[in-house]
Amino acid sequence: xxxxxxxxxxKELNLTVYALRYYDKEGLMPFVERTPSGxxxxxxxxxxxxxxxxxxxxxxxxxxxxxxxxxxxxxxxxTLKQRYDMFLERKAAVEAxxxxxxxxxxxxxxxxxxxxxALDAGTEDIHKVNKIGSF
Amino acid sequence: xxxxxxxxxxKELNLTVYALRYYDKEGLMPFVERTPSGxxxxxxxxxxxxxxxxxxxxxxxxxxxxxxxxxxxxxxxxTLKQRYDMFLERKAAVEAxxxxxxxxxxxxxxxxxxxxxALDAGTEDIHKVNKIGSF
DNA sequence: ACTTGACCTAGAGTTAACTAGAGGGCTTAT
DNA sequence: ATAAGCCCTCTAGTTAACTCTAGGTCAAGT
Numbered sequence: 001x002x003x004x005x006x007x008x009x010x011k012e013l014n015l016t017v018y019a020l021r022y023y024d025k026e027g028l029m030p031f032v033e034r035t036p037s038g039x040x041x042x043x044x045x046x047x048x049x050x051x052x053x054x055x056x057x058x059x060x061x062x063x064x065x066x067x068x069x070x071x072x073x074x075x076x077x078x079t080l081k082q083r084y085d086m087f088l089e090r091k092a093a094v095e096a097x098x099x100x101x102x103x104x105x106x107x108x109x110x111x112x113x114x115x116x117x118a119l120d121a122g123t124e125d126i127h128k129v130n131k132i133g134s135f
Numbered sequence: 136x137x138x139x140x141x142x143x144x145x146k147e148l149n150l151t152v153y154a155l156r157y158y159d160k161e162g163l164m165p166f167v168e169r170t171p172s173g174x175x176x177x178x179x180x181x182x183x184x185x186x187x188x189x190x191x192x193x194x195x196x197x198x199x200x201x202x203x204x205x206x207x208x209x210x211x212x213x214t215l216k217q218r219y220d221m222f223l224e225r226k227a228a229v230e231a232x233x234x235x236x237x238x239x240x241x242x243x244x245x246x247x248x249x250x251x252x253a254l255d256a257g258t259e260d261i262h263k264v265n266k267i268g269s270f
Numbered sequence: 271a272c273t274t275g276a277c278c279t280a281g282a283g284t285t286a287a288c289t290a291g292a293g294g295g296c297t298t299a300t
Numbered sequence: 301a302t303a304a305g306c307c308c309t310c311t312a313g314t315t316a317a318c319t320c321t322a323g324g325t326c327a328a329g330t
Contacts, residue, residue, distance in 0.1 A: 139277075140276075140277080141276090141278095142276075152277090156279090158277085160279095168276095172277085172278085173277080173278055173279090174276085174277055174278070175278090191295090237276085
């Protein structure tokens with residue numbers, strides 16, 4: 001079976017070996033096996049699991065909660081409902097984040113055009129004065 | 136002129152008075168005036184500025200950088216280009232975040248349907264076994 | 271006059287998620 | 301057999317962004 005070293009995995013997933021070892025210490029990777037001398041050997045399936053972990057992290061889920069999910073995974077079918085509910089909740093969280101980020105984007109775009117206009121005019125006054133001064 | 140107390144502003148913007156004072160200490164609110172005895176008096180325009188600050192924060196911009204922007208604002212038209220460029224950069228950052236969040240959403244949705252199927256079947260094996268076992 | 275409640279500053283404490291350094295062990299090429 | 305390069309653990313340090321506490325001021329109501 002093909003395996004990967006910690007630094008290969010780090011490179012592949014774009015994170016540091018420190019971070020990977022930290023995740024392991026926090027209980028996010030109980031499935032990763034070791035050589036007799038203690039070196040971690042990552043399987044393809046471990047890398048897939050780490051991608052799920054990265055996904056959950058990017059929804060804003062704290063590592064402790066991700067650990068809980070990993071534990072559910074190793075408890076088998078008895079925890080299917082919890083895991084399903086967790087993903088539904090994550091989905092709602094991401095939807096909310098997307099909404100907020102879109103609102104943010106609107107404001108940013110508005111500011112871009114605000115400053116474009118001001119820059120073309122050479123002064124910000126164009127925005128302040130006109131309302132009163134145009135009459 | 137209508138003014139607001141720090142706790143009114145905190146409630147309005149959905150943050151704590153601690154956070155507001157922290158922002159002030161970090162130089163994000165040099166424009167907020169005080170009574171002779173030192174109490175902050177927030178104007179309507181201050182609240183608008185705080186909304187921009189919140190917007191920048193939600194793009195992932197650190198407070199130190201936001202402070203830099205606030206300083207540019209008080210330096211007048213000489214910094215128009217910097218401010219414009221900053222918003223363009225923020226726009227790119229948010230676009231990248233939206234892209235990642237959408238990728239995340241895809242995976243989450245996939246997991247939702249994965250667990251829905253498993254839950255209906257009563258076991259996760261439905262996903263593992265079928266590929267080999269269905270023949 | 272005095273109590274209440276909101277305000278203030280300074281500074282210490284908290285939390286999450288790393289990040290780094292010390293000290294040490296395999297494995298491989300010279 | 302020894303040096304290089306990667307691996308390990310343990311523990312301490314870092315950073316951002318708050319969060320809280322202590323000790324004090326001030327204005328309004330009773």
